Amino acid sequence: MLVNKLILSNTYLITVCLSLVLVVFEIDHANGADYQIATFAADVTIPIGHRCMGILPTKAKEILDPLEARGFVLTGPDQPVVLVAVDWCEIRNGAYDQWRDTIAEAAGTTRERVLVCSLHQHDAPVCDQEAQLLLDNVGMQKELYDPAFHAKCLQRISAAVSDAMTETTPVTHIGLGQARVEKIASSRRVVREDGTITYNRYSASGGNEFHAAAPDGPIDPALKTITFFHGDQPVAMLHSYAVHPMSFYGRGGVSSDFVGLARRRMQREHPRTFQIYVSGCSGDVTAGKYNDATPASRQQLTQRLFQAMETSWGNTKRVPLEQTTFQNSTYDLPFHEAEEFRAENLNKVLHDKSAKEGDRILAAMSLSSLQRKTRKQPLELPCLDLGAAQIVLFPGEAFVGYQLMAQKMRPDSFVMSIGYGECWPGYIPTKKAFDENFNHDWRWVGHGSEKILKQAMQEVLLPAE
Numbered sequence: 001m002l003v004n005k006l007i008l009s010n011t012y013l014i015t016v017c018l019s020l021v022l023v024v025f026e027i028d029h030a031n032g033a034d035y036q037i038a039t040f041a042a043d044v045t046i047p048i049g050h051r052c053m054g055i056l057p058t059k060a061k062e063i064l065d066p067l068e069a070r071g072f073v074l075t076g077p078d079q080p081v082v083l084v085a086v087d088w089c090e091i092r093n094g095a096y097d098q099w100r101d102t103i104a105e106a107a108g109t110t111r112e113r114v115l116v117c118s119l120h121q122h123d124a125p126v127c128d129q130e131a132q133l134l135l136d137n138v139g140m141q142k143e144l145y146d147p148a149f150h151a152k153c154l155q156r157i158s159a160a161v162s163d164a165m166t167e168t169t170p171v172t173h174i175g176l177g178q179a180r181v182e183k184i185a186s187s188r189r190v191v192r193e194d195g196t197i198t199y200n201r202y203s204a205s206g207g208n209e210f211h212a213a214a215p216d217g218p219i220d221p222a223l224k225t226i227t228f229f230h231g232d233q234p235v236a237m238l239h240s241y242a243v244h245p246m247s248f249y250g251r252g253g254v255s256s257d258f259v260g261l262a263r264r265r266m267q268r269e270h271p272r273t274f275q276i277y278v279s280g281c282s283g284d285v286t287a288g289k290y291n292d293a294t295p296a297s298r299q300q301l302t303q304r305l306f307q308a309m310e311t312s313w314g315n316t317k318r319v320p321l322e323q324t325t326f327q328n329s330t331y332d333l334p335f336h337e338a339e340e341f342r343a344e345n346l347n348k349v350l351h352d353k354s355a356k357e358g359d360r361i362l363a364a365m366s367l368s369s370l371q372r373k374t375r376k377q378p379l380e381l382p383c384l385d386l387g388a389a390q391i392v393l394f395p396g397e398a399f400v401g402y403q404l405m406a407q408k409m410r411p412d413s414f415v416m417s418i419g420y421g422e423c424w425p426g427y428i429p430t431k432k433a434f435d436e437n438f439n440h441d442w443r444w445v446g447h448g449s450e451k452i453l454k455q456a457m458q459e460v461l462l463p464a465e
Ligand SMILES: [Zn+2]
Pocket: 120, 244, 283, 397
């Protein structure tokens, strides 16, 4: 009798357990595919004495808050796709490939499926492997960046990705949300009273009456959030907004700035949901109108961005994740047309001991990109299509016009554009900005770039049926 009872209750238990397993199985497989997400983070704070923004005369004096690399690996029926957002100014050429190869190996995928982007803070490093090698040859070791520190960061990120891969969470749905951001972004393009155009409204122009009074100009006012859900539990949030992420810089205070501070606040408020922030295409967008470069401004911008993240999350609608596809397009952009961007002239500056340090570093960066052209290594435009949303990673400081074009190509979809992938091009102006004579010594690409980039955008965003 007792034995029978035990058998009965065991059978009952097994049945209950099996049904539970089936329910869980149903949640995870409701959409016919098994997607999993792994989130990871690693510290990438530069040491005291390290160069900031590649050329700034004041090197790191103090760490105001740490720099991080934060990302996710999404696994499914195809090879994993990785996105990592780094609190650095820029990663270029060989250094960019080192990041992708290191992460690809740890995540078990290929280089092209690893989307690496910088957030573009300016009290943070610019890394370009070949440029530093060229500088080494003229006695300027570690003047762009410290390769030993860089190698340590890669080790940390590799370990973080490997660890994360042992603890993945099923993804059943994605959430799409957005919010209008109040008083952060403004265009660098301002029309003067006489009708002429200037692109000189920089990040800290809010102290200037004319620049503070001029309208926002062409920006994308929306912060977008993609959330990865397991059932109704938000596992990770990816926020994107198009603005240069600086309140103040160049004083030696290393910081993830207002974008990193807002992300951290969001993380504190939502401890169970991993937070990632990426900068949208914002080559010509800064906080210039609203920022006077004081610590108080940094706090205000942090609060406004954090508020937009909360509102965007509040507006989030969940849809099942049924299928993902990955598209990538390769192309090349024309190099800067000016005489001083020819290799022989660049070499002269690099070797000229009387030239300014910053100019010699810029020359090395230019030569590095010319080497890339010689070896015919193209640019890429990777796009992760989640069905209801697309995540597309642009190179360099693509102007916001590209992000607006991308959204226009898919008007019924949720297109999240990210800037500052492979950063060798520097500014990528639109045709209009080229026609208006936009120029800057952080521009390495030439006229005709828009047509080529637009073609690549069409290939990944409007793939043939
Ligand atoms: Zn910039």
